[in-house]
Amino acid sequence: MRTAAIRMVVGVSALALTAGLTACGTEKSANQAQGQPPVVVASTDVWGSVAQAVAGDHAKVTSIITSASADPHSFEASPANAAAIADASLVVYNGGGYDHWVDDVLASHKNVASVDAYSLLQAPPGEPQPANEHVFYDLSTARAVATTIADKLAQADPQHAADYKSNAETFNRNADAIAQTEKAIRTSHPGAAVVATEPVAHYLLVAAGLTDKTPAGFASAVEQDTDPAPVDVAAMLDLIKSRQVAAVLFNEQTVTEVTKQVQAAAQSAGVPVVAVTETLPDGKDYLSWQRDTADRLTAALQQNR
Template sequence: MRSSSKFRTATALAAVSVAAAFALTACSSSSSKDEGITVVASTNVWGDVAQAVAGDKLTVTSIINEPSADPHSFEATPADAAKITDASLVVYNGGGYDQFITDVLDAGKGEQKTVNAYNLLDGGIHAGETAGESHDGHTHGAVNEHVWFDIPTVDAVAHSVADQLSALDPDNAATYEDNAKAYSQKLAGVTAITDSIAAAHAGAPAAQTEPIAHYLLVAAELKDATPEEFTSAIEDGNDPSPAAIAATRQLLSEKQARALVYNIQTQDKVTQDMRTTAETAGVPVVEVTETLPEGLDYIQWQTQTAESLANALSAQ
């Protein structure tokens, strides 16, 4: 957990760290392909998706496994940089979320294959962009990089992983493709829950402590009523203005929101106060995280989260 002051370090400092890490690992083994195909993911979220596609043919290594780790500010160690540089395939979130991966890839200039989830958002129209960049004169500042909550993007990642692994390991291509198709069917179960929420509660207002579950609310056709100034400040590790805090507190205390989506991995005094306000007013709290909770795979995690949101809305 972090305080709201300086939890997320500057990208420039991270880049310096990555450059140093790469320098220390440049003389390591030239390629892990000598020992077989290796797959590395930035977080256990994408690691779990990739593992579902790889099945029992390969073992996927996730750099970030700890629930308390924040990918925004994570700095790769020399060992991490070596794993990323030597991997046959790297699967990561992109969009500036897990910048340490991009820094290592750019420093290494390797030839490994990659799957960038953010670049697959909305059918890949954001390829080559990061959040806030412009495209055809339009700024994507509203585009949210937390794309693991966007089921179509996760499905696209699974199939992209299958394509990349099939190219690396043609003998097992059919297995990878079948695994990706089976995964699509499992993802459809999560979509069925959000579709049912939309059918029953379309347009209902909800609040968030920060915009982690943006795509979950979009899929459920809910309205995020939280002041953007509040969620942006929390996400950036800053203190929201007194006016933004007061507006968000009023939103909850007067039950203008039907549920509070609460990121338990980035709690601070401000967000804890909002949770207390919500609970006192009788507004249900839906807990979300940025990495896999212990003991759950991606499908279980997203199913539980969607069901929690459905139950919160139905309880009122």
Template sequence: MRLSPKFRTTTAIAAVSVVAAFALTACGSSSSKDEGITVVASTNVWGNVAQAVAGDTLTVTSIINEPSADPHSFETTPAQAAKITDASLVVYNGGGYDQFITDVLDAGKGNQKTVNAYNLFDGGIHANETTGASHDGHTHGSVNEHVWFDIPTVDAVAHSVADQLSALDPENAATYEANAQAYSQKLAGITTITDSIAAAHAGTGVAQTEPIAHYLLVATELEDVTPEEFTSAIEDGNDPSPAAIAATRELLTDKKARALVYNVQTQDKVTQDMRSTAEKAGIPIVEVTETLPEGLDYIQWQTQTAESLANALSAQ
């Protein structure tokens, strides 16, 4: 997801030079009650996953909590950069999604431990290592970077966080491992829902305004019938071509798509028009977001999203 000032309702937080941050001392990172361990996550999505593993032993600090902040273009304040630089463990998405983390880690040349979710995707086929600062070679569009919708990757992140915290805090290793195992069981509940969707609706066409929920559609064996030219343009903050707009609108008016997966955090005139077209055609809307909705943890959020998709497909 990339925002365009011309069309987007969201705005990136004002940029402040990362380099200036390294003259500051560490400020405000939450720490382990016993060991002074500090854990920082790029967004509240990965912060919530890490917090589930950390439990009551420590508190995880998330740099991005606001829906108005775009991780693609986000630039840290000096205080935020200092938190990242001084953290014992940094948990982030990778794949070019939250590049600000990689920029700070590379500039700081620290030796903190990291967990890069994108590097853990599909068994780590993209990986360098999950310890030490990693370097992302992501080419935009080659692989979908929104891996928080891929449940096996989230599970791998939880267990990697447990491994890293256990290395930092051996006395509490059993707690971290137990928390990760319990989290796996909760994630399995989401997989149960996606498996049931696949069993009932495999091959069914759906449309998206952006390829945010790509891995949810993969898990449910649904077919994203949206023209790639449309979703790529929207994700990059550009105008889709008139032909791509017309083709996407036709999918909805002709009911070739059974649902419209709609990113409510980054709306513009084109996506709002598609939503209106879908509603007029009686096509259900499945709302998705990129950060945690207020009052929900990751498990609740993804459970509700999967259930919303199941209900949308069953309503017709």
């Protein structure tokens, strides 16, 4: 994610936020007293899908960002978004600076239960937490999120605790099956070189044992929301035109003139392009999205065997 591109804006004044969200807290208490189901609010439909898989029919799950054409990097939360977060029984979000607008609201409402996916990312022993915040492509983190959601919902709704636990276990088994596809890539294409227009699927590449050859200057510029220097663009295009890479990962939600050049170069050179996204494509849930991406990456690599 391009750090400089994040607009961490919650479009409400301090006075309006305090007054409005205090009312929300009162409403939430009343709803719980009436025995209504827990309300889960997710920052994006990616984490909303994970939450729905765990909640089943026992909780109401809503997601703030739901459009496949939306760019989470430049999202601006509305007063209604902030109120929904403050009034939720549980908030599920990415963390790591990806959706900082959630942190902004939660900072003033510490009583709201939450699950921060990035905080559940397991760094290798002795190493600092990785800087890449796109943890929705890390299946181990997704499994940890599902388990934590089940635990949190069980606290809010003990009557259905067993169902939440069972649903999380089912989700995790299905995620494990996708992880086997990633391991198969590692076995069949160890260290295969790829490039990416943006490091969205970083953790998928790590799990699959692939080598990201994207020029450092290119990747850094994209992260800072600036156009890469001509020398870095040239280096990227040379890798593709000379077929030194087996595939190009293309973020469909961040398209620029430079990324169009990269895509065109890949198509001209016969290098497979694997589309990746940061929100769910139409008709997909989290598991089918991840399964489809892993399968398409497998197919792309097989073209260059």
